Amino acid sequence: MSEVTTLPPIVAAIRESRRALARLLTRIENRAAAAELTALYPFGGKAHLIGVTGAPGTGKSSLVNAMAKAYRAEGKTVSILAVDPTSPFSGGAVLGDRIRMRDLHGDAGVFIRSMATRGNLGGIARTTLDMIRALDAADFDIVLIETVGAGQSEVEIASAAQTVIVVEAPGLGDDVQAIKAGILEIADILVVNKADNPGVESTLRALRAALDLGHRAERIMHHGKLMTIPAAPVVGEDSAWQTPIVQTVATDGTGVPELLAKIAEHRTYLRESGVQRLRERASLSAEIEERLRDLLLARLIEQIGAARLQATIERVVERQIDPNSAAQALLTESRGAAEP
Numbered sequence: 001m002s003e004v005t006t007l008p009p010i011v012a013a014i015r016e017s018r019r020a021l022a023r024l025l026t027r028i029e030n031r032a033a034a035a036e037l038t039a040l041y042p043f044g045g046k047a048h049l050i051g052v053t054g055a056p057g058t059g060k061s062s063l064v065n066a067m068a069k070a071y072r073a074e075g076k077t078v079s080i081l082a083v084d085p086t087s088p089f090s091g092g093a094v095l096g097d098r099i100r101m102r103d104l105h106g107d108a109g110v111f112i113r114s115m116a117t118r119g120n121l122g123g124i125a126r127t128t129l130d131m132i133r134a135l136d137a138a139d140f141d142i143v144l145i146e147t148v149g150a151g152q153s154e155v156e157i158a159s160a161a162q163t164v165i166v167v168e169a170p171g172l173g174d175d176v177q178a179i180k181a182g183i184l185e186i187a188d189i190l191v192v193n194k195a196d197n198p199g200v201e202s203t204l205r206a207l208r209a210a211l212d213l214g215h216r217a218e219r220i221m222h223h224g225k226l227m228t229i230p231a232a233p234v235v236g237e238d239s240a241w242q243t244p245i246v247q248t249v250a251t252d253g254t255g256v257p258e259l260l261a262k263i264a265e266h267r268t269y270l271r272e273s274g275v276q277r278l279r280e281r282a283s284l285s286a287e288i289e290e291r292l293r294d295l296l297l298a299r300l301i302e303q304i305g306a307a308r309l310q311a312t313i314e315r316v317v318e319r320q321i322d323p324n325s326a327a328q329a330l331l332t333e334s335r336g337a338a339e340p
Contacts, residue, residue, distance in 0.1 A: 008039045014138045018111060021138050025113055028130045037130055044136035047079075048267055051161030053147040053183070058169040059193040062250035064146050065103060070256045072109055076141035079111040080104075081131060083148055111140070129160055129287065158186040159283040162276060163266050165259075167191045168207065170199035184210055187243055189262050195247035195255065207245055241269050303334045 013020040027033035050067075052060050061082070068078045104110045115131065128145070135143045147157050158164055166187035171194070184190070184207070192203055244262050248255035270276035301309060312330055315321045321329070 007043065010036045010039050011043050011137055014040070014134065021111065021134070022113070024134055025115075025131050028134060029115055029127050031127065033130075037133065040134060040137040044133050047136040047140050047143045048263075049132060049136070049143050049145065049160065049162045050263060051145045051147065051157040051164045052167060053157050053164065053186075054167030054169075054191075055172065055183075057172055058167040059250050060146055060167050063165075063167060063191065063193055063248060063256075064144050066248070066250045066253050066256045067144060067260065068104055068110055068142075070253070070260055071142050072104075072107060074260075077109045077139070078142045078144065079135040079138070079140040080113070080144045080146065081128065081135065082112070082114045082146045083116075083128060111135070111138075132160060159286065162270060162279070163188045163263055165189045165191055165263075167193050168203060169194040170197045170203040188241065188266050189259070190243055190245045191255075191259060192245060192247050193250055196249050200247070204245065204247075211243055211245075239273075241266065241273075241275075300331070300334050304330050308333070 007015070010024070014024055024033060024036060028037065052064055052067075054060055064080060064082070068080060071078050104112060113131070113135075115128070132143055132145065145157065145161055164186050166183055166189075168190065169192065190207055190211075192200060192207070194200075246255055246259045246262055248259060250256070270279075309330070312321075312326050316323055316326050
């Protein structure tokens with residue numbers, strides 16, 4: 001009996017058919033795939049999840065394209081999840097990353113999916129984690145997640161990916177812009193793309209100085225905030241992961257093999273040090289708490305009733321009551337409504 005026949009139908013379907021996978025991702029994005037997500041969750045955990053983030057103009061999409069081609073040359077299957085910003089006016093998104101990844105079209109070992117943030121901050125959408133799990137369960141070796149590229153708010157990728165690559169480029173203005181934004185704190189690997197452009201040495205000096213100033217600690221995302229824990233309890237300070245800087249020219253593939261080697265080194269470090277399990281536990285804890293808040297809020301609003309909620313909002317608008325008192329009053333009412 002083949003392995004596929006022993007799998008749940010949804011898992012077997014997305015591994016056999018790219019169309020079935022695309023349809024599942026659409027249902028996940030529309031939050032209509034709770035049963036499927038429950039069925040596929042036990043069949044994930046094998047793919048290496050790699051986040052690629054950085055400011056607009058650094059060449060993230062070109063780098064992701066080059067990385068995917070290099071992984072395919074190694075015989076690995078690759079899925080790409082590219083997150084695009086949603087227009088606050090039309091609600092639509094360009095979803096243009098596929099245009100930059102034309103070289104990968106027609107390759108059966110590559111699957112590309114674009115998705116909109118739908119107004120969510122943090123560089124990824126609210127359903128990104130579930131879509132990543134679907135791609136993982138679909139048995140891809142590598143899952144590349146490219147974020148919006150909005151700067152400081154990109155830190156949410158730290159909770160979604162195992163290895164986070166922060167992309168910089170020379171000639172984009174202030175050499176320490178990324179340092180001021182704080183995005184370097186989430187980097188497992190720093191990439192200076194467009195390394196053939198003038199000013200690359202200045203950018204490298206600024207990044208090296210920033211890394212030298214930092215005290216090595218393992219970063220985790222919890223309660224929606226970037227938190228750090230000392231590396232020592234997991235591994236010795238001297239053997240903790242030191243963020244490397246890799247120079248690339250994504251358009252011709254220069255430096256990409258070196259980048260893949262560093263990614264492989266980081267994956268080995270995560271596994272052998274126990275840091276990967278520590279990060280996963282912290283990320284799942286934060287995710288469960290966030291989902292619990294969403295469920296409780298939905299139940300609370302249902303108990304209060306739409307009419308009562310709108311009436312309270314109107315009182316706040318008229319300045320008859322302040323927002324905190326309004327929330328407290330609604331919570332008290334909901335408790336009374338819930339009692340038998």
